[in-house]
Amino acid sequence: MINFLEPNRIFAITSKAPKYVLFLFVIVLSIGLTEALFLSPEDYKQSHSVRIMYVHVPSAWISLGIFSIIAFLSILSFIFKNKNLPLISKSLAPSGFVFNIIALVTGAIWGKPTWGTWWAWDARITSMLILALFYSMYLLSWKIFKNDEKATKISSIIAILGVINVPIIKFSVDWWSTLHQSSSIKILSTTTIHTSMLIPLAIMTAAFTLFSILIFLMKYNTELIKIKNKGLDRL
Amino acid sequence: MYGKKVKLRILFLFLLLASLILIVYLILKSLEENVVYFISPSEIKKLTEINSDKIRIGGMVKNKSIIIKSNKINFIITDFKSEINVSYSGSVPNLFAEGKGVVAEGYLKDKNYFNAVKILAKHDENYMPPEIKEALGGE
Numbered sequence: 001m002i003n004f005l006e007p008n009r010i011f012a013i014t015s016k017a018p019k020y021v022l023f024l025f026v027i028v029l030s031i032g033l034t035e036a037l038f039l040s041p042e043d044y045k046q047s048h049s050v051r052i053m054y055v056h057v058p059s060a061w062i063s064l065g066i067f068s069i070i071a072f073l074s075i076l077s078f079i080f081k082n083k084n085l086p087l088i089s090k091s092l093a094p095s096g097f098v099f100n101i102i103a104l105v106t107g108a109i110w111g112k113p114t115w116g117t118w119w120a121w122d123a124r125i126t127s128m129l130i131l132a133l134f135y136s137m138y139l140l141s142w143k144i145f146k147n148d149e150k151a152t153k154i155s156s157i158i159a160i161l162g163v164i165n166v167p168i169i170k171f172s173v174d175w176w177s178t179l180h181q182s183s184s185i186k187i188l189s190t191t192t193i194h195t196s197m198l199i200p201l202a203i204m205t206a207a208f209t210l211f212s213i214l215i216f217l218m219k220y221n222t223e224l225i226k227i228k229n230k231g232l233d234r235l
Numbered sequence: 236m237y238g239k240k241v242k243l244r245i246l247f248l249f250l251l252l253a254s255l256i257l258i259v260y261l262i263l264k265s266l267e268e269n270v271v272y273f274i275s276p277s278e279i280k281k282l283t284e285i286n287s288d289k290i291r292i293g294g295m296v297k298n299k300s301i302i303i304k305s306n307k308i309n310f311i312i313t314d315f316k317s318e319i320n321v322s323y324s325g326s327v328p329n330l331f332a333e334g335k336g337v338v339a340e341g342y343l344k345d346k347n348y349f350n351a352v353k354i355l356a357k358h359d360e361n362y363m364p365p366e367i368k369e370a371l372g373g374e
Binding site for chain 1: 241244245248251252255256259263267270271272273274275293327328329330331335338353354355356357358359360361362363364365366367368
């Protein structure tokens, strides 16, 4: 499949792009943080705790998004036995895992002053914890199995099994009664978050996405170097 | 077109995902009682027997229902169909207020009285600055 992407051409991109992405990330993050921490208004009910949301929500979105991409690539690589896609998945996983943990931790920090508890075993929070467990299993499977072919197989199966959890996370707040509030940003009906709060949320999402791309490019570059060192000239 | 092996792998993945979805669906369906974080006052009214297990009830704190007596606090949880009286002693979260979402954890005395041991405030999905809330006619 992805044969038109020559490894050398990919390598040329992954070795040069990170510094530009880093530059862009720093700019977008500074705008995002200024908006989120200083310029955006406080909430009518939770006052300044609303600012935690600007880190919590983008982190949760990105961890879900990255896991979905990993699962999709794993399905493709499992079917077509592509050798490049597992490397892309492997390089995406660390930032997805980190954002998953950030979402859980910032959620707890927000939960204490708002709900009155750090943790609740409700459907949304528990399914997010399960996602973190799947991320850990995925990352561990690459560490445990030294044989690349075996690691590829087992990690893609883990990602494919774990993807069932993604719609459960998304719809948990609609299917069951949960302590976690339902989504404020809706595709089919009116969004229940004021524009002045939506702007910092969007900028922070862009910043975190750039960060994920940055980490991905660096990881992927390392993977390509490893392959070069093995003396293989094609993936 | 694709080779036979590719088709077999597609079939394998399809069967794997289909069986997995069914298994997860059946598990979640049979555990529904435990997956929900709280039940509503209407569901309490429908109970046939009252057992002594710890449960959670969620809904809105009824307007003008909070009565504070020394260290005891009484209020009514409503889902706009049924109501239940809750008594509690201890501290409540900052966002606990009349007309706002609440989840009470504790034990049922009967279908109308609930002894809470923990109160959690439930936040809704509305985010807006205070000025907008005032403009909309909020308190």
